[in-house]
Amino acid sequence: MENMQITSQLPRSLPEEQGIPSAAISSFLKAMEEQQLGLHSFMLLRHGAVVAEGWWSPYKPELQHSLFSLSKSFTSTAIGLAVAEGLLSLEDKVVAFFPNDAPADISPNLAQMNISHLLMMGTGHTEDTMPPMMSSEDGNWVQAFLRLPVDKTPGTHFLYNTGASYMLSAILQKVSGLTLLEYLEPRLFVPLGIQHPTWGSCPRGINLGGFGLSITTEDIAAFGQLYLQQGVWNNRQLLTPEWISAATSKQISNDDGSPGAASSDWSQGYGYQFWQCQHGGFRGDGAFGQFCIVMPEQDAVVAITSGSSDMQRIMNGVWNILLPAMSTKSSVAPTGSAANAELALLLDRLSFQPGRQKEASVLEEFLTGKVFRIEDNPQQLEAVSVSFNTTEAILILQGMYGKQLIKLGRGEWIESSAQILDSSKNLIFSSFTWTAEGKLKMTLLFVETPFCLTMEVSVKDTSIVLNQQFNLSMSPEDLEAEFVGYLA
Incomplete structure (x- = not known):
């Protein structure tokens, strides 16, 4: 690519300079906290400038956060770039890219499925294709996708289908010879100043497409701003206006007619891996509250990461508190006001507080x-030990990923790195305290993900009972577990 201008920082401005009262942003943040919606970070842009940004400590600006399905909007963007480069067209048939993986008997619906159907989640499948793909024994997810029944005519039936996003990644890799991540690096990530993004892959080395991307909050905001600016960045047209328009417009209806659908942000229509929002906006989003919300009428972008089980309530806060505050200039107080100072203080003090304790327990x-x-247990946890000194505890877990050591601060967060969630190392901030009932309570924040793990240990003579609880999980049966341990 020719002459790249690299910008890692968006311009900053006071809210009032961009026509937003600071008091409204303070109200939004207080509402999020009062409803305990689990935000990890928040950034608001208006007229291209960041007017408010905050991270709930120990989450930090420089930490990347897993996007889950917000990754899909980046996959869609890669397809838009590939169309502009003439590598493919939206009418290209999916089976045509994979002659060796297609079934011998290609059904009429599968034969008809094209790239636009993958983009709009209108493949004709009636069940998400991802579980059978991930359980395919040879790791050939493309073949597993192509062998699933396509019950409906493509383009007529919306079904949120993460396998469709994976297929976009596989097609892009087939036509470009590059992984999705490699393809987007010079075309999107470098121009936007997005540094060291990571993206998970399938067993055959194809980026997951539908999830698995990790970037920072500011990177999410820059991506939203690019779409708001019709694909222009630093006076360069990165994406065509035609692509922006198509990707962010309603391509297929997803209103199932259920009660309350009108006020749900999941039934306003779907574009090309972007959701339509209420109030004329659009967004990419991911499980547990990862958001890139673009509001063209207000010339605004909201970027949020979180560990939330109620994404609609987060969006309701945007619609009910932030959006009305951007509708008029006349009510905006001058900069340097008390409201300005209150907002700055509020943003500075955002935090997850570690459990406080009065004194150490004799059980230490x-x-x-x-x-x-x-x-024996399904989680394959084999052994546990906890040792204490005046400032911290050391937790050692022996399990499916071998021996993992985690430091826990005494009433404060301490940083560790360990393999607990999966086979890759996680950055963890941990603390411990003793509860009134004499139980040891350990809290582990996986700060690059939505997840928090709480472990409570009760001591009974020469045995322990360990209760563990995750704040969130894709499958409810993984939320809680109880382990019994005996002195070795």
Whole structure:
């Protein structure tokens, strides 16, 4: 690519300079906290400038956060770039790219499925294709996708289908010879100043497409701003206006006619891996509250990461508090006002507080240096030990990923790195306290993900009972578990 101008920072401005009262942003943040919606970060842009930004400590601006399905909007963007480069067209048939993986008997519906159907989640499938793809024994997800029944005519039936996004990634890799991540690096990530993005892959090295991208909050905001600016960045047209228009317009209806659908942001229509929003906006979003909300009429972008189980309530806060505050200039107080100062203080003090404790427990001496063997369990946890000193505790877990050591601060967060959630190392901020009932309570924040793990240990003579609870999970049965351990 020719002459890249790299910008890693968006311009900053006071809210009032861009026609938003600081008090409205303060109200939004307070509403999020009062409803305990679990935000990790928040950034608001108006007229191209960041007017408010905050991270709930120990989450930080420089930390990347897993986007889950917000990744899909980046996959869609790669297809838009590939169309402009003439690598493919939206009418190209999906089976045509994979002659060796297509079934011997191609159904009329599968034969008809094209790239636009993948983009709009209108493949004709009636069940999400991802679970059978991920469980395919040879790791050939493309073949698994093409062998699933296509019950409806493509383009007529909306079904949120993460396998469709994966197929877009596979097609892009087929026509470009590059992974999705490699393809987007010079064309999107470098121009926007997005540094060191990571993207998970399938067993055959194809980026997941529908999830698995990790970037920072400011990177999400820049991506939204690019779409708001009709694909122009630093006076360069990165994406065509035609693509922006098509991707962010309603391509297929997803209103199932259920009660309350009119006020749900999941039934306003779907574009090309972008959701239509109420109030004329559009968004990319991901599980547990990862958002890139674009509001063209207000010339605004909202970027949010979180660990939330109620995404609609977060969006309701945007519609009910932030949006009306951008409708008029006359009510905006001058900069340097008390409201300005209050907002700055509020943003500075955002945090997840570690559990506070009055004093150490007599059980610390008993537990230190002891190893407890855990009874057989589905999570494959084999042994646990906790040792204490004046400032911290050391938790050692022996399990499916070997021995993992986590430091926990005494009433404060301490940073560690360990393999607990999956086979890759996670950055963890942890603390511990003793509850009134004499139980050891350990809190682990996986700060590059939506997840928080709480572990509570009760001591019974020479055994322990360990209760663990995740704040969120894709499958409810993974939320809680109880382990019993005996002194080794």
